[in-house]
Amino acid sequence: MTDAHEHLEKLMLELRRGTITIAVLSQLFTPQYGYSLVEMLEEKGITIEPGTLYPLLRRLEKQGLLASKWDTEASRPRKYYLLSQTGKEVYGLLVEEWRRIVTSLNDVIETKGVEEHGND
Amino acid sequence: MEMIDRYIYAVTKKLPQNQRQDIADEIRGLIEDMLDERIGNGKTQEKNLEDILLEIGSPRELADKYRDKKKYLIGPELYDSYMIVLKIVLITLGASIGIKFIVETVLDPLSILDYFIDMIISLVTGFPMALGWTTFGFALGEMFGDIREQDILKQTWHPSDLPELPNKKSQIKRCEPIGGIIFYAIALVFFAFSSDFFGVWVFQDGFTGVVPFLNEQTYGMYRLVIILLLGISILKECIKLVIGKWTVKLAVISTILNAISLTIILFLINQADFWNPTFMQDLVASDIVAFGSDAYDVVSKVWDQVTLWLVIILVIGLIWETIDAFLKTRKN
Known part of the structure; x- marks a missing residue:
């Protein structure tokens, strides 16, 4: 049992790594700073460590999907991130791809169930 | 709180110079936000900070994520020193070979062609060697410099580390080791190429020998x-x-x-x-x-x-x- 959990943990890590980008992009139609994003996603049931999110935001900015701006007026300076034009396009395409994956995966899972049933 | 500064220092020193300030400001904001959120939870601020740093992870892991796990032959931490040492070594080598040529030619102008050829050979063989060995040395430093006792003795990182x-x-002061390197590099070239001049110089109507x-x-x-x-x-x-x-x-x-x-x-x-x-x-x-x-x-x-x-x-x-x-x- 613990062995299965160990495997699960590793696989979930990979699964999350791939999907977390979509979650992050989805929240950046309005400007957000790193920690507000952590809290927003947490509320929606998606846990992301700040130590993962902050470097990710930077990487997405470097790739041109996000734009950033320092707000120095508030009590402490914060770096706000926002989807760029490219970012919005990429997000749209990603969502489409995601839906396709969900459909085909569901399909695969269902079919396998039927086959197993048939073999019994 | 000094612990925050130490954490940020430990992370950013592994990152390229031009990103350090920005990342430092961002991490500081994050830590302060997280601290604010935990005010009044019954724990001391020190304990809260410790928990937060553990949550964010060891400086090395965080820096690795910022670097996108890029592997360097010579990383940002060593790069500045590498460039300084390389410059010193190459300049010293070039200057010494040049000076040797001039001294030899002044002492014996007739053999200028031989000395010139010697100089070109020294330059052609010396430069790649100096470049190679310096790079090799720093690459070794990069490979083994990051292995700390905690990697061998214990797995988990703690803020007190x-x-x-x-x-x-x-x-x-930077000038101290730089001065030292220049001095030893000159001495090295001197002994490697022309120990014949290490002695009492005899001048009798011009230079007559050593x-x-x-x-x-x-x-x-x-x-x-x-x-x-x-x-x-x-x-x-x-x-x-x-x-x-x-x-x-x-x-x-x-x-x-x-x-x-x-x-x-x-x-x-x-x-x-x-x-x-x-x-x-x-x-x-x-x-x-x-x-x-x-x-x-x-x-x-x-x-x-x-x-x-x-x-x-x-x-x-x-x-x-x-x-x-x-x-x-x-x-x-």
Whole structure:
């Protein structure tokens, strides 16, 4: 049992790594700073460590999907991130791809169930 | 809170210079936000901060994520020092080879073509070698420099493992190791290419020759040992430049290297055939001192004692350097 959990943990890590980008992009139609994003996603049931999110935001900015701006007026300076034009396009395409994956995966899972049933 | 500064310092020193400030500001904001959120949860601020840093992860992991796990031959932490050392080594090498050519040509203008060809050969073979060895040394430092005791002894990272912020008193001024490297590099080139000029220069209506200090017959054998000795000294200065402050680790490394140098020096100087055996006769032959004069007695005594005094000076120098290193570490 613990062995299965160990495997699960590793696989979930990979699964999350791939999907977390979509979650992050989805929240950046309005400007957000790193920690507000952590809290927003947490509320929606998606846990992301700040130590993962902050470097990710930077990487997405470097790739041109996000734009950033320092707000120095508030009590402490914060770096706000926002989807760029490219970012919005990429997000749209990603969502489409995601839906396709969900459909085909569901399909695969269902079919396998039927086959197993048939073999019994 | 000093712990925050230490954490940020530990993360950003592994990142490229141009990103450091921005990332530092961002992480500071994050830590402060997380601290604010936990105010009034019954724990002390220190404990909360510890939890937060553990949550964010070890500085190395975080820095790796920022670097996108890119692997470097020579990473940002060492890059500045690498460039400085490389410049010093190449400039010294180029200048020394140039100066050697000029000196040789002035002393013997007729053979200028030979000297010129020698110079070109030295440049062509010397530059790639210097570049290669410097790069190799720093690449080794990059590979093994990051292995810390905690990797071997325990798996988990704790905020108390954070390095101290660089302290002004124990900091090594950059000019100190740089000066050292230049000095040793010049000496290295000098001994490697032209020990024939290491002696008393005789001028009688112009330059007539050199009475060498060292035994020319055996020098070829000892040259490698001298180069090794100077190489160790350059290595020591490079490590000082990279670490940048007096730490116990640096003091220990420097003690070990000093002990090795000391052993080599003692070995070298105690070889009977190391010094020029006919030094006094050569001096008389070049009319510098007359046999039996007062000057002859003085020079002869000095020459006989030179080994002893050289050893004493070097031993005191190296021991002093070792003690000094530990004293400076204590100030930290």
